[in-house]
Amino acid sequence: MxxxxxxxxxxxxxxxTITVFLIISLAVVVVLGVIYRWSGASLSWYDEIASVQLAWLTYYGASLAGLKRAHIGVPGLIAVVPPLFRVPLVLLAEAVVIGFFLILAxxxxxxxxxxxGDTLISLPWISTQVTQSVIPISAVLFIIAELLNMPQIIREASARVEMMRHE
Structure with a gap:
């Protein structure tokens, strides 16, 4: 353990680390874009890159939130389920989540x-495969996060069962 x-x-x-790097780099790109636009020499690539960075931040941040179990949950639903069915229900829910992210990957x-063969419009030397690689990569990262949380999730569901037995 x-x-x-x-x-x-x-x-x-x-x-x-990835998420903080993405936040900082997005802030730098946006500030540079504003400065250059204000000076009258707009950067042709700034909005496209900022959009990609925001998408990456969303996907990688979602994986981090999944690891921290910060996504919306319904613990009240689990609490009202009869104790015998809590762990199986939690395992089913985890299987559905992991299955969804396997399909997404x-x-x-x-x-x-x-x-x-496709590239960005403003920066033709950057492949769209690179920009869209965040989808399968973050799906795999989310699956890893779920698997790393699985023992704690099972313990919590089992503890609720034990609490119910002692009441």
Missing amino acids: IKLDHARALFERLLE WYGYIVLVVLE
Whole structure:
């Protein structure tokens, strides 16, 4: 269990680093865009790159939020389920989430294949495959986050069962 906790902490640090880097780089690009536009020499690429960075921030940030279990949940629903069915219900919910992200990763990969040879409009040396790679990558990162959280999720569902038995 200690190794899993260590792996989770390292993974969290990785996602935090990526997310902070994306926030800072997005802020730099937007500030540069404003400065250049104000000076009358607009950057042709700034809005396209800022859009890509915002999408990346959204996807990587969602993976980090998934690891921290900060997405919307319905613990009240689990609490009203009979104790015998809580752990199976939680496992089913996790299977649905992981299944969704497996599908997203697969179709994200298909999108990359379709985009082969396409480039950004303002920066033709950047492939759209690079910009859209965030879809399958973040889907896999979200799956990893869910798997790293699984022991805690099961413990919490089991603890609710134990609490109900003692009441």
